[in-house]
Amino acid sequence: MTLDNLQNNTDTIVAIATAPGRGGVGVIRLSGSDLSTYIDGLIGSGRVLKPRQAHYASFYDAEGAVLDQGLVLSFPAPNSFTGEQVLELHGHGGPVILDCLVNRCIELGARLARPGEFSERAFLNDKLDLAQAEAVADLIDASSxxxxxxxxxxxxxxxxxxxxxxxxxxxxxxxxxxxxxxxxxxxxxxxxxxxxxxxxxxxxxxxxxxxxxxxxxxxxRDGINLVLAGKPNAGKSSLLNALAGQDAAIVTDVAGTTRDVLREKINLDGVPLNIVDTAGLRETDDIVEQQGVLRAWGEIEKADAILYVVDAANHDKQPLESLWPEYFRRFPDTQPNIISIFNKQDLLQKGASPYSTTEKSIGVSAKTGTGLSDLKQLILKAVGYKEQAEGVxxxxxxxxxxxxxxxxxxxxxxxxxxxxxxxxxxxxxxxxxxxxxxxxxxxxxxxxxxxxxxxxxxxxx
Ligand SMILES: Nc1nc2c(ncn2[C@@H]2O[C@H](COP(=O)(O)OP(=O)(O)OP(=O)(O)O)[C@@H](O)[C@H]2O)c(=O)[nH]1
Ligand SMILES: [Mg+2]
Structure with a gap:
């Protein structure tokens, strides 16, 4: 698509503006250089619409039968979202009736809008700049x-x-x-x-x-891609469940339980986290598990940050380089963003010295929940999130x-x-x-x- 044919698109476009599904009200939006034919065809000739005022009307089909009743608003150019004349029909929010209304507009000469075409026209008509048009999309997609x-x-x-x-x-x-x-x-x-x-x-x-x-x-806006990695049975899936607050992943004491990649979305202080649980990393003859391990490495490579989970009951605290030498062999040149998580703190002997938290390591128990809130703060810090409510x-x-x-x-x-x-x-x-x-x-x-x-x-x- 080039700017030339973007600009040549001044034909009338129509789309359902409300979310798909059923609701009390459903809105259809039309934009074009002159919508008088549509006003005549939809609500009867001779109706005069005052700019930007809601009028109660019946919406008619080609034979003059009533399709729906609701409100109609006209926004004459250039004082509209797109800068062209815009017409909004507020009918009842059912998918069938909204489709009927859209089809009626198409019958009258409009065509279905492409994704983003209303915003695109707003941009081309200088109603919004590009960053603002993107902000419209971001506002609608915002997850916090x-x-x-x-x-x-x-x-x-x-x-x-x-x-x-x-x-x-x-x-x-x-x-x-x-x-x-x-x-x-x-x-x-x-x-x-x-x-x-x-x-x-x-x-x-x-x-x-x-x-x-x-x-x-x-x-x-984009959130962070976090990968849970570690040896089989370290407690990766248990941690995923604890962080997500639900039993998303299967947990058993069989080493090699997780094979496929499992994704969960959670929200930490407004920052969306996409957490990925992966198969435990080990050499194996099982071809299904081998595939799982391959996928795990694929996810590790793409992650913004990695949570390397260790079974603390079986490992002493030590630097990441000796805990996970394979990583450094595979990616010798990267600056990894890895947090070592010493899980299963509840299994440590009574009197054993507690794990002191550092910037990149922490002791937790997925089972009892110990250390999880500190872990969340550590994650936010590791990805560079600073709480600053204003100005972002x-x-x-x-x-x-x-x-x-x-x-x-x-x-x-x-x-x-x-x-x-x-x-x-x-x-x-x-x-x-x-x-x-x-x-x-x-x-x-x-x-x-x-x-x-x-x-x-x-x-x-
Ligand atoms: N006591 C205790 N047990 C835990 C803890 N976290 C996990 N477990 C147990 O450890 C075993 C393995 O847990 P999983 O969460 O399946 O471990 P995983 O790392 O996902 O294992 P794979 O999927 O096989 O790679 C299960 O029996 C869990 O109940 C913990 O904090 N404390
Ligand atoms: Mg697992």
Missing amino acids: TQAARSAVRSLQGEFSIKIRDFVERMIVIRVFVEAAIDFPEEEIDFLADNALREKLSLLRSDLERFLATAEQGALL FSARRRHLSAISKATQLVCHGIEQLEIANAGELLAEDLREAQRYLSEITGEFTSDDLLGVIFSSFCIGK
């Missing part, structure tokens, strides 16, 4: 109150305003630097100016802080990578200036950095990327 709050903040434009502010600061600096390049014979050496250096270093530190806040937003806005991985590239370019530009007094290179780096930031709000976003972003939205959005 915190995630919803941060999406609202982005939707209100807080995120975009910050981005534009950075872009403007980069432009100011560029103008300064480019003037210095164009007029080298001037008496004053602009590039050696302290004010320039101060502006640049402030820009760098503000960008770094901004990236850290955006990372928190991305955590709230929803951010996506694509935003993080753009901000981080922009930050790297600014750092690189500063080096060019300091080492080589190379104003041209600094100006070039700033221009690139500015382009990366503008990608976030959609000013410099490629058509392909726009297609990918909007098609991930749901229909009717």
Whole structure:
């Protein structure tokens, strides 16, 4: 999909805007350049709809029979969500009746909206920038109150305003630097100016802080992929059940109980965790278990953080490198984010010294629940979550990578200036950095990327 054919799509689109299933009310939304035919066809010719006011009406089929009764609202362009004329029909929320209404609109000339097409039109008509359009999707998909709050903040434009502010600061600096390049014979050496250096270093530190806040937003939105790994019978499945608060996984005293990968979602202080339970890691002749172990390694490789579970009744506390040498043999070059969990604390001999918790290791009992709340805090810390109720806005991985590239370019530009007094290179780096930031709000976003972003939205959005 290219921007050209995005823009050419000015035909009338229709979709059910409410969630699938049955409910008291169901909403159908239409958007197009002129919806008068639809108003005449649906609620009878001659009805005048006052802008943005609810009118009670019957909705008719082609033969004039009543399909449903409800409210109808017209939002004339440009004061609507999409910037075009929008019509909303609020009928009864049953799937059959809503389908009938949609079909009636199609009969009158509309076509079914593609996923995200309403938001896409809002973006193309400058009602929302790209980061705000994404925030609409994030708000609808939010899996915790915190995630919803941060999406609202982005939707209100807080995120975009910050981005534009950075872009403007980069432009100011560029103008300064480019003037210095164009007029080298001037008496004053602009590039050696302290004010320039101060502006640049402030820009760098503000960008770094901004990236850290955006990372928190991305955590709230995407959650964390955590993998439970360890030897058979260490208590991985028991821990999964204890953390999830339900008997999701089968637990037995047979080593090799878990074969397949099992996924559970839980919510820790508003941060969604996707926890994966895996087969115990060992050499085995059982071909089913071999497959399970292979899958376990696959999950370990993809995880944001790993919980390495050890049966404390059979292992002394020791560094991870000697507890789990296979990991370091397989991935010698990675910086692992692994928490060692010494499980089965309840089985330790009376009087045995308790496990002292460190940043990356803890003693727990999946059976009695000892240590679990500390473990949860340790997990949040390990993935870099800091409790900061205010100021976080929803951010996506694509935003993080753009901000981080922009930050790297600014750092690189500063080096060019300091080492080589190379104003041209600094100006070039700033221009690139500015382009990366503008990608976030959609000013410099490629058509392909726009297609990918909007098609991930749901229909009717
Ligand atoms: N006493 C005690 N027993 C535990 C604890 N956690 C797990 N167990 C027992 O240890 C045995 C193995 O537990 P699982 O949770 O199935 O272990 P697993 O690591 O998933 O094992 P596999 O799936 O075979 O790899 C079961 O009999 C559990 O009841 C614990 O904290 N204390
Ligand atoms: Mg298991």
